[in-house]
Structures are given as C-alpha cells and as structure tokens.
Amino acid sequence: MVPRQVPRWSAWIFQATPAWRRTTCALGASVGQQRWPRFPWRMCRPLAFRGCCSTVPRVPGVMLTSERYPVQRLPFSVVSEEDLAAFERIIPGRVITDPEELEVANVDWLKSVRGCSKVLLRPRTTEEVSCILRHCHQRNLAVNPQGGNTGLVGGSVPVFDEIILSTALMNQVISFHDVSGILVCQAGCVLEQLNHYVQERGFIMPLDLGAKGSCHIGGNVATNAGGMRFLRYGSLRGTVLGLEVVLADGTVLDCLTSLRKDNTGYDLKQLFIGSEGTLGVITAVSILCPPRPNAVNVAFLGCPGFAEVLQVFSTCKGMLGEILSAFEFMDAECMQLVMQHLHLTRPVRESPFYILVETSGSSADHDAEKLDGFLEQALGSGLVTDGTVGTDQNKVQALWALRERITEALSHDGYVFKYDISLPVERFYDLVIELRARLGPCTKHVVGYGHLGDGNLHLNVTAEAFSAALLAALEPYVYTWTATQQGSVSAEHGLGFKKKDVLGYSKPPTAMQLMWQLKALLDPRGLLNPYKTLPAHA
Numbered sequence: 001m002v003p004r005q006v007p008r009w010s011a012w013i014f015q016a017t018p019a020w021r022r023t024t025c026a027l028g029a030s031v032g033q034q035r036w037p038r039f040p041w042r043m044c045r046p047l048a049f050r051g052c053c054s055t056v057p058r059v060p061g062v063m064l065t066s067e068r069y070p071v072q073r074l075p076f077s078v079v080s081e082e083d084l085a086a087f088e089r090i091i092p093g094r095v096i097t098d099p100e101e102l103e104v105a106n107v108d109w110l111k112s113v114r115g116c117s118k119v120l121l122r123p124r125t126t127e128e129v130s131c132i133l134r135h136c137h138q139r140n141l142a143v144n145p146q147g148g149n150t151g152l153v154g155g156s157v158p159v160f161d162e163i164i165l166s167t168a169l170m171n172q173v174i175s176f177h178d179v180s181g182i183l184v185c186q187a188g189c190v191l192e193q194l195n196h197y198v199q200e201r202g203f204i205m206p207l208d209l210g211a212k213g214s215c216h217i218g219g220n221v222a223t224n225a226g227g228m229r230f231l232r233y234g235s236l237r238g239t240v241l242g243l244e245v246v247l248a249d250g251t252v253l254d255c256l257t258s259l260r261k262d263n264t265g266y267d268l269k270q271l272f273i274g275s276e277g278t279l280g281v282i283t284a285v286s287i288l289c290p291p292r293p294n295a296v297n298v299a300f301l302g303c304p305g306f307a308e309v310l311q312v313f314s315t316c317k318g319m320l321g322e323i324l325s326a327f328e329f330m331d332a333e334c335m336q337l338v339m340q341h342l343h344l345t346r347p348v349r350e351s352p353f354y355i356l357v358e359t360s361g362s363s364a365d366h367d368a369e370k371l372d373g374f375l376e377q378a379l380g381s382g383l384v385t386d387g388t389v390g391t392d393q394n395k396v397q398a399l400w401a402l403r404e405r406i407t408e409a410l411s412h413d414g415y416v417f418k419y420d421i422s423l424p425v426e427r428f429y430d431l432v433i434e435l436r437a438r439l440g441p442c443t444k445h446v447v448g449y450g451h452l453g454d455g456n457l458h459l460n461v462t463a464e465a466f467s468a469a470l471l472a473a474l475e476p477y478v479y480t481w482t483a484t485q486q487g488s489v490s491a492e493h494g495l496g497f498k499k500k501d502v503l504g505y506s507k508p509p510t511a512m513q514l515m516w517q518l519k520a521l522l523d524p525r526g527l528l529n530p531y532k533t534l535p536a537h538a
C-alpha cells in the first residue's frame, strides 16, 4: 500500500490544534473569544497499563461510561506490551500512553462519557492506518477512530479500553483545483482551516459548524454533519465526491475520485458517510467546494410567536429565493443563556423567538435590496417586531455567535440532555412546550433552537446534575413523540454511543437487519468503534 503523495503541499501543514478566533463585536458585546471551549483538562494519576477500567483513576465529574450506562465489555483482547512495540515500529514516537494526553482523548467534549483507553495512536499516512488496523485485526483489538472529538453523542471516545486512533496528524491538503473547486485532503484537516484555505482561492467549504475550530473533515464526513450551510449546499452525501477508507482488516478502499458524475456500480462511499467509524476509517476526502459568495448579510430578528416564525420562513423563501443561505431559530431561553453564561448582548428587543437569516450572493447591491424588501414586508406585517442587519464581517460574526455558541452556553448551565431531531416544521416547537409542562421544576431550562430551515430542532434540557429520574421522564417520551410525527431521532449528530438503542424509532426492522449484515460483512470481528451506532444484535 502506497501512502498518498502530497508533493505540492508537503511543506504546508495544518495545525491540528483549534484556531480560536477573536472578533470585535459591532454590537458592543464581547463575543467569539473561544469558538468551542477547551476542556479544563485535569491532571490525573498515571494509568496502570494492563487491566480494565477499574484500574483507571476517577476524575471528579466525569463518570466512566460503563458506570452510568448498562454496557458489557465485549471479549476483545487487551493491548499488550508486544502490541505497543508493534505500534511503535509502525509509527515511531507517536504511540501515546501518557495519562494526561489519554485523559483528553478518553472524555467527550460534553464531559458526559468517559472511556479508559490506555493507548492513543497518531498515524500520519494511510499506509500507517492500514498497518495499524491490520495488526488490530490479527490481534482482535478494538479501535475507536477519533477526529476533533467534538461529537455530541459519545461516538468519538472509547466506551472501555478501545485503542484510540487519532487523525490529528493526517492534516495535509492533497490537492485543490481552482477551476472546479474540488478539494482533496487528509481526514484530519480542521474544518475552519480548510475553509480559510479554500476562501483564499475563491471558494468556501460546503459545511459550517459551531465546532469548526476543532472538528476534522474526516469526522464531519463520518458523522454526516449538517450544520449552518445545509439549507444552501445540502448534505455531505451530495458534496463529498470521493473517499479513501481503510477497512477493518487494513485493506485500503480507494474511492477517492473527484468526478461529479460517476455511475459505475454501487456508490460505496455513501456507506461510510454517516457510519461513525463503524465500517471503516476515513483517511482522505474529496469534496466539492462552492464559489465564495461576494456578499454575505445577516439579519437577526425578534418574532412575537411561533406561527409568525413559520410565516417569516415562508416569506423569506419566496422573497429571497436563491440568495437565502441560512434560516436559524432560537427561543428566548437560549438568548437568556448566551447572555448569562457568555456575556453576549441581545441585539434586538426582547422577544419570545429569534431568527437568524443569512443571505449569500454575488452582488452586494442586489442582495441588500432583496433583504431590505423582505425586512420591510416582515416588519410592516407584524411578523417581526424588531431586527438588525449585519453586512460587515464583524457584525455578521457577532450575530452568528449568538446562535452558534448556544451549545457552549448550555454546557455552563449544568448537565445537558440533548436531542437532535428532524420534524415537519409545523410541529417544530410543540415538543419544547410539551416538555416544559411535563418536566416541571426538576429542570433548569428546556430550550429549543436549531436549523429551522432544515426542519432540525435541537432540544436541550438542563438540570443541576445527571438524574436517572429526569432521563426516564425524557426517554422514551421524546423518541416516541418524534416517531409519531414521522420525524428522525437523529437529524445530524448521529447515534454514537448514547443514541444507538433508539435507531428503531426511525428505521424499520428490515433496514436494521441490513445494517447489521453490512457491519458483519465489513467488520466481521466488530472491532471498529464497537458499542456505537447500531444496537446490539439480538
């Protein structure tokens, strides 16, 4: 297996560490200090190398996953000194057993699940990944592929002692075609850095997430991440043109085509998009980048009721047409949380609901005219009670921060129960109202926000601490309710560890059966990201 060559860009390496951006807020508030906060990583005692989770020191506040959830370790081998030596021969100096570094990689961003892996591997090339997986396959060692570790469903950290296979050093651009806008890069490139890279060449990445400063493109593809540009550019299933994937036994599957059209046989890459590392490890991605818009405007609006929010969406689609690039929604509780925890300033008068409308087009004058027309109509008809528009980059970013940083604000509010569901827009907010009544005072906040333009609600419930009673009041209620609306129990975050058992609410038994068969075909020993995505097969 030959490692993919990166001759033209070999000197140009992305930093794997998050690039925190600082922005000056045109609204006078201090925003965007940290796009996605660092963990307050804690020191812990050295880990005993051999053995199971019981040998790992407890970190206050982050329970071992196996203590909180009923899950049994599968009979995989335990990493031995010989395995470590074999890894060291494959990737010299990049076999990590340092407890502090392991601690970072074992805990998810939410600090809600925690594995007890004893080894973290940092390959640089596809060939290295292939050699590692071949060894793991021979030795029956389970592997947890990890990108930026920004996932919200516990998919990116081990459940027990799975080997963590990090893509952090696989961070090179392989090629960029400045006529077609096709980018080919390694899986560990950080999304925001890719966006800067293609922006300098007149394009943008087709996806944008709050976690952009840390998340890896490979992880984005593995989870089929949605995000803020979905409304305009659609799913990664459409914009990813090709993938290179290493299969469980180490075989390299080279489907890294850059063709827009290719109807030769089954589209195998689609199997790996959204498979959360359970079918193979994505090592390189070919992706179609849309042209960089010349003008980006953001309107932030206050709305008196949810019926009005829906009417604004209709009006917006009709009047803005092809320049509409985002339609995001947040309720008053979200606004309160970003003000309280992040000290951001509300840019419009207080309202029950807020909408962020973004336009992206080729002519600033034309777009401004269209947006003005829409705002006049929305304000004049009372659909919107107040609004502000950002046309310069600083104000655009400041307005986006109010929406993008809700997750971060929620993380300061206590334990967060997260639901990421797809619904018909007419029912978008009903569940939030129902839950407030159902849960009563045992919660701190029940909030609703999300990508209304895509029918994707982020329903989050915060409480002082994790509570089994609260969980029982939420689940399966939320999932049953969603299924009754023919919705999806995971719109864009995937199923990971936390949601794997609810797959049946959104997929029929025949589909699940086929998924188990595919898993057995591609990973017969079940070594890749075990305990994730699919429920245990009875």
Ligand SMILES: O=C(O)CC[C@@H](O)C(=O)O
Pocket: 152, 210, 227, 403, 404, 406, 407, 418, 419, 420, 450, 451, 458, 459, 460
């Ligand atoms: O934290 C969440 O529930 C949502 C995170 C992300 O998908 C967003 O849209 O901000």
Ligand SMILES: [Zn+2]
Pocket: 226, 227, 450, 451, 458, 492
């Ligand atoms: Zn989202």
